[in-house]
Amino acid sequence: MVPAPATDTPDGAAIRWIDVHKAFGEKKVLAGVDLEVARGDSMVIIGGSGTGKSVLLKHVIGLLRPDRGRVEVDGVDVASLGSTELTGFRRRFGMAFQEGALFDSMTVAENIAFPLRRSGRLTQAETHARVEECLEMVHLEGAGSKRPGELSGGMRRRVGFARAVALEPAILLFDEPTSGLDPVMTGTIDELIIELREKLGSTTLTITHDMASAFRIADQIAMLCDGRILVTAPPDEFRNLQDPRVQQFLRGEARGPLTDDTESAPHETGESP
Ligand SMILES: Nc1ncnc2c1ncn2[C@@H]1O[C@H](COP(=O)(O)OP(=O)(O)OP(=O)(O)O)[C@@H](O)[C@H]1O
Ligand SMILES: [Mg+2]
Incomplete structure (x- = not known):
């Protein structure tokens, strides 16, 4: 069981980083991150x-712990959770990580069914129907019996997305969900993200x-820059920010995004978080 919220969140923050510092050896990566995601909001970093x-x-689900500062989810200090509590806590999230992390020994359908089965909320028939629905959602009808190793990098990414949203969780975490996808598929994933927020309030x-x-x-x-959040703004405002670091980033990405994965990328392996 996850303990009751340590602090109340009257302002409705779902996730909050408070002065978070993190270094790996000599390398300071986060140097005082303060950021809040309001419940039901879609935040892009x-x-x-x-x-x-x-x-x-990774701090949000307790895969990493801050050297200093605190990360709270629904008011709970993530670092205060023990390993058993963390396991339960992580089930409130749907997540698709950059590394892919599908179970290679399972079929695509089994991968998507995994969180559904674990939740014990659905019957076998309902699980089957939901898996089909999720496959359709990411345009992978008929791929359920394939193994992740038989799919392209982009297809695996879509399976990862489907698995993340299968249980319609309250909080969704996506690390580069569309990198390596063509513009049409990127649009589909974007639509799904918007829909989840609108329909379920995720x-x-x-x-x-x-x-x-x-x-x-x-x-x-x-925007994360030099270990801190440089600025947070709604899209329309963000576009027009005059900060040279923002403008440089926007111009740079307009020339072509840095993608680390393509439809034909080499196979990734990994364990599911
Ligand atoms: N577990 C770890 N041990 C040591 N160093 C790490 C670890 N995780 C991340 N780092 C380092 O922290 C820095 C930030 O890594 P991170 O993966 O968060 O970057 P990113 O912003 O997600 O980059 P990208 O856009 O390429 O995905 C990098 O220098 C990375 O090498
Ligand atoms: Mg990354």
Whole structure:
């Protein structure tokens, strides 16, 4: 069981980083991150490669712990949870991480069914129907019996997305959900993210290099720079910010995003978080 909230969140913050510092050896990655994601909001985090975006996200589910400061989810200090509590706590999230992390020994359908089965909320028939629905959602009808190793990098990414949203969780975490996808598929994923927020009121935190995506799906865009949040603003405002670091980033991404994965990328392996 997850303990009751340590602090109340009258302002409705779902996720909050408070003065978060994190270094790996000599390398300071986060140097005082303050950020809040309001419940039901879609927050997009952008920033250069290697600036610590994935590190920021991993703190939310307790995969990393801050050296200083605190990360709260629904008012709970994540670092206060023991390993058993963390396991339960992580089930409130749907997440698709940058590394892919599908179970290679399971079929695509089994991968998507995994969180559904574990929740014990659905019958076998309902699970089957939901898996089909999720496959359709990401345009992978008929791929259920394949193994992740038989799919392209982009297809695996879509399976990861489907698995993340299968249980319709209250908080969704996506690390580069559209990198390596063509513009049509990127649009589909963006639509799904928007729909989840509108229909279910899910809180969504997405890391992306794709500024077109960011402007489509975000209520708020936050930019990570030099270990801190440089600015947080709604898309329309963000576009017009005069800060040279923002403008440089927007111009750079307009020339072509930095993608680390393509439809034909080599196979990734990993364990599911
Ligand atoms: N577990 C770890 N041990 C040591 N160093 C790490 C670890 N995790 C991340 N780092 C380092 O922290 C820095 C930030 O990494 P991170 O993966 O968060 O970057 P990012 O902003 O997500 O980049 P990208 O856009 O390329 O995904 C990098 O220098 C990385 O090497
Ligand atoms: Mg990353």
